Amino acid sequence: MNTKTSVLVSESSIGDTLRDLLGKLLENGEIDSVFALRETRQKGRYCYSLITDPTLIREALPFHPVMPVQGARALSEMTITEPFGRPVAALLRPCEIRAFVENVKQSQGSLENIFIISCTCPGVIPASKLLGEDREDVLANHGGNIRNACRTCTGFIPGPQADMTVLLASDEPHDGTVIYLNTDRAVEIAGKLDSLSRETGKPAAELTSGISEAREKSLKDLMRDIPAPADGLQSLVSLFAACIGCRGCREACPLCSCVLCDYETARTLHSPELVRSEAKRKGSVRVPAGTLQFQLGRLMHISPSCTACGQCSDVCPVDIPVSDIFIRAANLVQESLDYAPGRDTDDTPPMATYLEKELLDITD
Amino acid sequence: MNSIIVDFLEKALVSDYVSSVLVPSGGPDNTFPWTLISDVSALAMAEPVPPVMYVQGAKALASFTQSMTEGKLLAVMRPCEARAAVELSKLEQIDLDNIILLTMDCPGAVPLKEYRRDAGIQPDISIPETIRPLCRQCTEFTSAGDLCLAMHGGLREVLPLTPAGQELLDSLGMKAEPDTSAWIEWASSLKAEREAVSTENRKSLKKAYSGLEGLVEVFSGCISCRSCRTVCPICYCRLCFIDMKDRRCPASAHLENSRSSGAARVMSGTLLFHIGRMAHMSLSCVSCGMCEDACPSDIPVGRLVSMVSAGTTAVFNYSAGSDPEDPLPLNTFRLEELHEYED
Structure with a gap:
C-alpha cells in the first residue's frame, strides 16, 4: 500500500x-x-x-x-x-x-x-x-x-x-x-x-501491522483455550462457581442497557415453590438459583453486539474471566451472523432483523 | 465447629422435625455455595462456617422463603446473616414462621478478594489481620437467631435463644444445661474490646471523610457498578429508585452542570446514589461487610454505611436484627417524635 x-x-x-x-x-x-x-x-x-x-x-x-x-x-x-x-x-x-x-x-x-x-x-x-x-x-x-x-x-x-x-x-x-x-x-x-x-x-494500519499480528495470535490462543459451552455443563459451573451475584458485569457493560434486566423480573426469577420442590426432588440445590442462567442469558443477549472492551472482567470482584468468555462467544456469534458491532449506525442489529432464510446450516 | 454443626443438622434432618436445611457447602474452585438440602446424604458436602462470605446468607434465604408453606427449615448462618434475615422478615421478604436460625460464635470472614488470591487464609478470631475490617469491629459476633453454637468459655454446645430454638432441642432430646458463665464472660470481654476498636475506627473514618467534601473524596473512585447494592441483603428492591427512567438527566442539563463549575464528573449520580442508599437501608444495616467485599474499587463502603447506621439506629433507639417484634422505625408513625431535628 x-x-x-x-x-x-x-x-x-x-x-x-x-x-x-x-x-x-x-x-x-x-x-x-x-x-x-x-x-x-x-x-x-x-x-x-x-x-x-x-x-x-x-x-x-x-x-x-x-x-x-x-x-x-x-x-x-x-x-x-x-x-x-x-x-x-x-x-x-x-x-x-x-x-x-x-x-x-x-x-x-x-x-x-x-x-x-x-x-x-x-x-x-x-x-x-x-x-x-x-x-x-x-x-x-x-x-x-x-x-x-x-x-x-x-x-x-x-x-x-x-x-x-x-x-x-x-x-x-x-x-x-x-x-x-x-x-x-x-x-x-x-x-x-x-x-x-x-x-x-x-x-x-500500515504502521501497526506488527501489533495487529500479535493481537490476532493472542485472540487465536484465547479462542482455543477458553472453555466453551460445548465443553459441558460442568465446566461452565466451575467457571462461574465463584460468582457472588453482584451483577457488576452487567452494570458495567455498555451494551446491557435494560432498565430492568430480564433476570430480575418476576417472570424469570425462580419461584420459592420451584426452588423448594427442586431441593426435594434432587436432595439439594444451590441458592440463590439462576447464576448460570443469568450468565448464559446475558451472553446470549450481548454476544451479537459485544465490543470486547473487557469492562466486565475489570469489575468482577472474584476475578472470573468474564470478558474472555464473552469475547470467545462474540467472535463466533458475530461471524455466523456476519455482523460487526459498531461498524456503521446503518447496520441493523441481527436480533432486530427478520430474514426468511437464514442460519439454515444450524437448522434441523 | 463445622463437624459439630453438621452432626446437629444431620440429627435435625433425620428427626423429621425439620424437613430441609440451608447451609453453605464446599463447591468447585474454593467456593462455598449456599445449598438447600432435604436429603441427609447431601450434608457430606456441608461447610457450615466457611472462611469467606460469597453471598450474604439472608439474601440466599430470601431467594426462596418469601412465602413458606410446608415443613420447617433449619438455616445455619453467621450472626450478621441471621440478623439480616430478621430485618428481611420485617420487610416482608422472608417468612420466618417456619424457619429456625442457627448461628455460632463467629470467627469473622476473610476479605473475599484476599481469599481469592490465597485460599489458604483462615479467619482467626484472635488475629484481626485475618478478618475483614468490619468483622474486626463487630460487636454482634454471637447469640443471634434461635440457637447459637457456643465454642468458647469451655463450651461446644448448641444453646437455645428463643422458644423455637428450645423446641427444636427438646424434640431432638438434647437436654443439656451447661454452665455458660465462662462463655458469657468471654463474649462480654470481646464485645468490650471490639466496641473500643469500633469507636476508634468510626472516629477516624468520620474525621477523614466528613462533610460533602469528604464524601466526594471517598466515593470518587466509584465506578457505578452498583455491586454494593446488589449484594446487600437489605437492598431488596427489584428496581432501585436511582435507576428509574424519571431520574434521567437530559444532555442540556449535563452541559449546564459542566458550565456552572467548569468541569463536571459524568456518571453523575454517584453521591446521590450512595447517600440515598444509606438513607434507605442504614436503619436495617447489620454491618455484614458484603458491600465492601464486592466493591471493585476498594472503597470502605461497608465501614461508612455501618458508621452511618450506628448514628441513625441510635436516633430511633433501634437495633437491626435483634428482635423480630421490634417494628421498623420507618414503618412506625408517632405523632410526637424527633422534635430536636425540627427547625
Whole structure:
C-alpha cells in the first residue's frame, strides 16, 4: 500500500498536543465541551468528565490507560433523552466508539454533535492494578499490564465514526504527535489550528501491522483455550462457581442497557415453590438459583453486539474471566451472523432483523 | 465447629422435625455455595462456617422463603446473616414462621478478594489481620437467631435463644444445661474490646471523610457498578429508585452542570446514589461487610454505611436484627417524635 493520508503533526507529547488543541477549540467556540478522563481527588482513581472551562483542560488526561467507566455508558447516560445541542469533543477508545454506535442503534443515545477523537489503542490497565502503592511502576510498564481483552483486541484502530485518530499504538516508537484527519469536519477544524503542521503520512494500519499480528495470535490462543459451552455443563459451573451475584458485569457493560434486566423480573426469577420442590426432588440445590442462567442469558443477549472492551472482567470482584468468555462467544456469534458491532449506525442489529432464510446450516 | 454443626443438622434432618436445611457447602474452585438440602446424604458436602462470605446468607434465604408453606427449615448462618434475615422478615421478604436460625460464635470472614488470591487464609478470631475490617469491629459476633453454637468459655454446645430454638432441642432430646458463665464472660470481654476498636475506627473514618467534601473524596473512585447494592441483603428492591427512567438527566442539563463549575464528573449520580442508599437501608444495616467485599474499587463502603447506621439506629433507639417484634422505625408513625431535628 502506498496511500498517503492527511495528518497533523506536532513535536510535543500527545497529552500536551491534545490539551492544547482542545483548549483552543473551547476558546474559539468550535466546541462547547470536552468529554475526557480526569484524575479524581484520590490518586489512581479516574472519572470521565465534561469540561467546558478552557483553563481546566489542563486536567484532562487524554487516553490515560484506564477505563473506570466504559465511555459509551457515560455518553449514553447523557444523550439518551436528547442529543447534545452544542458540539462536544469526546475522547474515546475504539471499543467505546463501537459500543456507543450499538447504543445509538438501540435508541440508547445520540451521536449528534459529538466530535470524536480516538486513537490507535494500546489498551488499558485493569483498575485493580492501579489501587496499590505501586501504581507508578504499573503505569510505567503499561504494555505488560493491559487487560486480557486488550491483549486480544484486533479492533484497535477506530472505525469511520472517529473524526480524528491519534497514533498512539504503533510498531515503531515515535516522538511527538501524529493525528489523522478522517472526516471533512476534522479537516475543517484542523484548518483553524495554526500551531500544528499539515503533512501526509502512511495510514495507521500500515504502521501497526506488527501489533495487529500479535493481537490476532493472542485472540487465536484465547479462542482455543477458553472453555466453551460445548465443553459441558460442568465446566461452565466451575467457571462461574465463584460468582457472588453482584451483577457488576452487567452494570458495567455498555451494551446491557435494560432498565430492568430480564433476570430480575418476576417472570424469570425462580419461584420459592420451584426452588423448594427442586431441593426435594434432587436432595439439594444451590441458592440463590439462576447464576448460570443469568450468565448464559446475558451472553446470549450481548454476544451479537459485544465490543470486547473487557469492562466486565475489570469489575468482577472474584476475578472470573468474564470478558474472555464473552469475547470467545462474540467472535463466533458475530461471524455466523456476519455482523460487526459498531461498524456503521446503518447496520441493523441481527436480533432486530427478520430474514426468511437464514442460519439454515444450524437448522434441523 | 463445622463437624459439630453438621452432626446437629444431620440429627435435625433425620428427626423429621425439620424437613430441609440451608447451609453453605464446599463447591468447585474454593467456593462455598449456599445449598438447600432435604436429603441427609447431601450434608457430606456441608461447610457450615466457611472462611469467606460469597453471598450474604439472608439474601440466599430470601431467594426462596418469601412465602413458606410446608415443613420447617433449619438455616445455619453467621450472626450478621441471621440478623439480616430478621430485618428481611420485617420487610416482608422472608417468612420466618417456619424457619429456625442457627448461628455460632463467629470467627469473622476473610476479605473475599484476599481469599481469592490465597485460599489458604483462615479467619482467626484472635488475629484481626485475618478478618475483614468490619468483622474486626463487630460487636454482634454471637447469640443471634434461635440457637447459637457456643465454642468458647469451655463450651461446644448448641444453646437455645428463643422458644423455637428450645423446641427444636427438646424434640431432638438434647437436654443439656451447661454452665455458660465462662462463655458469657468471654463474649462480654470481646464485645468490650471490639466496641473500643469500633469507636476508634468510626472516629477516624468520620474525621477523614466528613462533610460533602469528604464524601466526594471517598466515593470518587466509584465506578457505578452498583455491586454494593446488589449484594446487600437489605437492598431488596427489584428496581432501585436511582435507576428509574424519571431520574434521567437530559444532555442540556449535563452541559449546564459542566458550565456552572467548569468541569463536571459524568456518571453523575454517584453521591446521590450512595447517600440515598444509606438513607434507605442504614436503619436495617447489620454491618455484614458484603458491600465492601464486592466493591471493585476498594472503597470502605461497608465501614461508612455501618458508621452511618450506628448514628441513625441510635436516633430511633433501634437495633437491626435483634428482635423480630421490634417494628421498623420507618414503618412506625408517632405523632410526637424527633422534635430536636425540627427547625
